[in-house]
Amino acid sequence: MLAALVIAFFVFASLYTDYAWFAQLGFQQVLTTRWLAGSAMFAAGFLGMAVPVYVSILLAFRLRPVYAKLGSQLDRYQQVIEPLRRVVMIGIPVVLGIFAGLATAPRWSMVLEYFNRTPFGKTDPQFGLDIGFYVFELPFWRSVVAYASAVVLIAGLAALAACYLYGAMRFGGREVRISRAARVQLSVTAAVYIALQAVSLWLDQYAALTKSNSLITGAQYTEVNATIPGREIMAGIAAIVAILFIVTAVIGRWRISVVGTGLLLVSAIVIGGIYPWIVQRLQVAPSERSYESAYIQRNIDATRDAYDVAGVKESDYDATTETASGALAQDAQTTTNIRLIDPKIVSDTFSQLQQSRQYYQFPNELDVDRYDIKGQTEDTVIAVRDIDLDGLSSAANTQYNRTFVYTHGFGVAAAYGNQRASDGKPVFLESGIPSSGALGDYQQRVYFGETSPPYSIVGAPKGTKNVELDYPSGSDDSNDANGGNATTTYQGDGGPSIGNFFNRLVYAAKFQSEQILLSNAVNPDSQILYDRDPITRVQKVAPYLTLDSDAYPAIVDHRLQWIVDGYTTSDAYPYSQSQSLADSINGTESSTFRTDQVNYIRNSVKATVDAYTGKVTLYTWDTKDPVLKTWQKIFPTATEPVSQMSAELLDHVRYPTDLFKVQRSILGTYHVTNANSFYSGDDAWTTPSDPTATSNDSESTAVTNTTTTNALGTQTTATRADQQDPYYLTMKVPGQGTAYTLYTTYIPQQTGSNARNVLTGYLAVDSDAGGAGKGKRASGYGKLTLLTIPKTDNIPGPLQVQNLFNSDTTVSQELNILKRGNSTVKQGNLLTLPVGGGFLYVQPVYVQSTSSGSYPLLQKVLVAFGDKIAFEDTLDEALNQLFGGDSGASAGDSGAASGSGSSAGTGSDAGTGSSDGSGAAGSGSGSSGAGTGTGSGTQSPALRQALADASAALQDRQQAYADNDLVAAAEADKRLQEAISAAVEAENDTSSGN
Structure with missing residues (x-):
């Protein structure tokens, strides 16, 4: 009995705390309706x-x-x-x-x-x-x-x-x-059962329209002309057999019902199996294209509608590979905004320069956004400085500190996406702690973030001494977070109250922590904050949504908000092709997927989560979606109209990445709208693999291919984590205006021995939702544009371009210089831009020391147009070199000085106030932006001379190849090798002398 009471109490505690959590957010109707x-x-x-x-x-x-x-x-x-x-x-x-x-x-x-x-x-x-x-x-x-x-x-x-x-x-x-009574009972039971099977057979004919077949999803010729009529006939036979069992119950003879059951089984074999097989093998298979074309067309039309790609604007793009002087003059806005700061690489850089303390952290992959800076929209790389309890020192890592003191992160760090400092560091537009800069005043405390603790207890009556660490302002990282550091008391309404004994008791049971019940730090005004991850909070209040895998931060109306995209999905849209969300998005199952296999998707909801209060707001984004309308009838108060979205919030809303990945997967095949061409399968596309997955020394990405064999042949598609990500950039797509754009590229489907890596298509979507004022979505938002490259063009794809970079002698030698000593080279995201009448490839090159506390710095930029490449210190210089000395447009890093002499940062920057994880001051190497330096940035005369000789030899070598003078090129190569050896020897001498 005691055990039963204990179990009952824990069940009650779980239910009670769930209700308190939903009620605090104002979504109790969602919970009670579910209950x-x-x-x-x-x-x-x-x-x-x-x-x-x-x-x-x-x-x-x-x-x-x-x-x-x-x-x-x-x-x-x-x-x-x-x-x-x-x-x-x-x-x-x-x-x-x-x-x-x-x-x-x-x-x-x-x-x-x-x-x-x-x-x-x-x-x-x-x-x-x-x-x-x-x-x-x-x-x-x-x-x-x-x-x-x-x-x-x-x-x-x-x-x-x-x-x-x-x-x-x-x-x-x-x-x-x-016995007679048993006969009646069993006969009636059998009659009911078979009648139900008749209904099931009748319903199966409709289900055929959502069934995946060898060729498409949906009923094909055999299903329509053999299987579906067979189901109708079998349903009729089953209904008759059910009646025969009722007759048996009345007259007492089993033979008639047994014969009827046998007939039903035979008809199932003949009508349901043999006849459709005969139709398929003997009638359809020999002339499959002609028989199936009408049904393939149904599949094409339904799929494009269900995935919301029917309105994609398609146009031919006859790309040139010629690099004429001034070719980029018409694309000046695009080149100015080319992002050089790679959010997948610079997390360590942000951490070393802006983290401030070990108990803070930035995510491994930063977010991109855009902000209005002095009247001009700037693409930015932004990261939230969240709390990380695993970074606490052993002395500070007490249960009291984890629960009451280290409760929140603080502020953001943001850098211009298209700029870099002369030493390769990002140019921060918002930095420091508390942060300051171009983003203005905002509530910087992050109580609800992606790595917030499982729970924190906050709040106290007015006049009570603050116990929460607000932000570090001194040098002492002691176990009570004092020592001159700023403290605070939470003033929001972010969690259920635990001010009374009963609430403390139920939450102590929920979290199995006696401290909640016994600690004298809990007071009448205490709140408990939990379920603090933005995606988790939205998922709980909107269980009918599939959520995007990335919640991104934005400073909106002086508050830090997390923006989460919500999708309504279905797997029952007739004739629409079914596909796996996991394969299309990132190769892993997600708890936010209502179902993995879908054939209908809409971005119906935009959600925000306030980083200070945890408030969740759901905005109706797709007002026409019938699935969302259905759920709005179920939860009528859960969503707000888009008219309630502020103009500033709309400025930061973007087209969701996961939806775009699903759509690009579909359009790889369904850009073909003619059934006969679709059947031939000779124009199927796929997304290229990420070329940096195998280029970077310290990075590896598992390659997982999906192989499908059907009437279109054997197709191998890169579907999982090795696919190149789509990228956000402010640019001008041909035929469109300049806009914040999400894009991806296509290459031919990898079928059999065909592994060509040339561009076949370029898909872009307008991601600018703002600019029209409060509650008004920009008219161009969500418009898809597909550029189709003629088959006669031979435009290198991302993997080909990466191979061009890596195999070029000049580039490889310069990379070897950058890699000397204890440094590694990381090649950043390979961007593809439709400018200059062709496609421009841009890849930043980072260098990082292998010493402790190091971080990558942007040192060089690789660019390519057609089969021509350039490798310079800045993008501006590289573009000018590539396009005959003058590209006709400037890049965002045109003000960065070359020959900075710093290639690998270590330690902490001055002014970060970091006492717990930095090490020495910045050290690196750089000639033409890639030399060698000591901790103070000085170089020995021998080292300076060797690097100067290497730079001169490189220039001579390039000129020799341009003049087709192989003798001079060989001589320059020899001088280059001698200079590299001298530089390494001089650096070693300098290091041994320190």
Whole structure:
């Protein structure tokens, strides 16, 4: 009894704290609706199973032959069961009912969708039914029929066992004797079961439109002309057989129902199996293209509509590979905004320069955004300085500190995406702690972030001494976070109150922490903050959404907000091609996926999470989406209209990455809109692999390919983590205006021996939602543009360009200089831009020391246009060299000085106040931006001379190749090698002398 009470208390504590969490956010209706719907479904599942099974057993027992003579074995069975008969008759139905209730309870969402369904206003091409029938109604009715069939089958088996046990059914020789009462009960049960199978067969014809086949998703010629009519015939036969069982119950003859059952089985084999096989093999297969073209066209049209790519603007782009002087003059806005700061590489740089303390951290991959700086929109790389309890020293790592002191992160660091300092560091537009700069005043405390602690206890009455560390302002990192550091007390409303004993008790049970109950640091104004990750918070209040894998921060209306994209999905859109979200997005299953296999998706909700208060706001983004409309009927107060979004928030909303990845996967095949061309499969595209996955010394990405064999042949698609990511850039796409754009590239589908890596397409989407004022989405937002490269053009793809970079003699030699000593080279994101009438490739090159506390610094830039490349200290210089000395446009780093003499940063910058993880001052190397320096940045005369000689030899070598003078080139190569050897020797001498 005591154990039961303890378990009951913990269950109550879980329910109570869940309600307190939802109520604090104002989403209690979501929770209570889920509870009520789930409870109703459990009750329905329980009663729907338990009652029929109990009634079936009870009828078999009540109608048993009273004076039946049983065999000795059955007599012994009865003697054993009789004392427990009542327990068994009740216990079996109850246990089965519990399992049935647990199985049906999670289907609460499907039932609510059915009763609140919204028409799509579009019909399927086969039956002419609204799409909503397949999305909302068909899954419901198929589940009801499947559940009812299971109930009737189990009830029938229970009745059969009871009839045998109590003598209503007896076996003697070749005869089976059944009492009249048992015959009626079993016949009626069989009739109901077969009638349900007739309904199931009838529904199967509609399900054929969402079934994946060898060629497409949806019914093809054989299904439409053989399988579906066969299902209708079999449903009719099953209905007749059900009637025959009723006749058996009345007249007492089993033969007629047995013959009917045999006919049903034979028809299932012949009509359901053999006939469709004959049609497919003998009629369709020899001329498959002509028979299937109409159904392929259905699939093409439905897929493009379901994935919202039907409106993509397609145009031919006859790209040039010629690099004429001034070729980029018309693309000045694009070149100025080319992002050089790679958010996947500079996390260590941000950490060393801006982290400030070990108990803060920046994410491994930073975010990109854009901000209005002095009237001009600037692409930025931004990161939130979140709390990291794992970084606490052993002295500070106490339960008290983890719960009451180290409660929040502080501020952001942001850098210009297109600029770098002369030494290769990012140019910060927001820095320091507290942060200051171009982003203005905002609430900098981050109580709700991606790495916030599982829970923190905050809040205190006015006049109480502050105990929370606010931000470090002194040099002492002691275990009580004092020593001159700024402290604070949380003033928001971010979590449930634990100011009374009862709330402390239930939360102590929830988190299994006696400190919550016993600590004297808990006061009447205390709140407990938990479930603090932005994606987690949105997922809990909007369980019907699939969420984007990246929540990105933005300074909006003087507050730090997390923006999360929410998708409505379905796997039941007729004729739309099904695909895996995990394969399309990042190769891993996510807990935010309602289902992995989908064939309909919309970005219907934009959500924000306030980093200080944790407030979640859901905005209706796609007002036409029938799935969202259905859920708005279920949770009418959960979402707000887009008109409530501020102009500043809209300025930071962007087209979501995960949706774009799904759409690019679909358009790789479904850019082809003609069924015959689609069937041939000779114009299928795929996303190229990330060329930097194998280029960087310290990085590796698992290559996982998906191989599909069907009527289109054997296709191998790079689907997982090795796919090149789409990138955000402010640029001008041909035929469009300048906008914040998300883009990706295509190469031919890797089929069989075909592994060509030339560009075939370029997909871009306008990601600028702001600019039209409060509550008004920009008219161009979400417009997809697909540039198709003619097959006669031979434009190198990303892997080819990366190979050009890596195999070029000049580049490789300069990279070897950068790698000398204890330095490594990291090649950044390879950007592709449709400028100058062709495609420009840009790749930043970072250098990082291998010493402790080092961080990458941007030292060089690689560019390519066609098969021509340039490798210079700045993008501006590289573009000018590539385009005949004058590109006609300037880059964002045109003001950065070359020959900076610093290639690998170590230690901490002055002014960061870091006392716990830096090391020596910056050291590096650089000639033409890649020399060698000591900790103070000075160089020995011998080293300076050697680097100067290397630089001169490189220039002479390049000129010799340009003049086609191989003798002079060989001489310059020899001088270059001698200079490199002299530089290494001089650096070693300098190091040994320190």
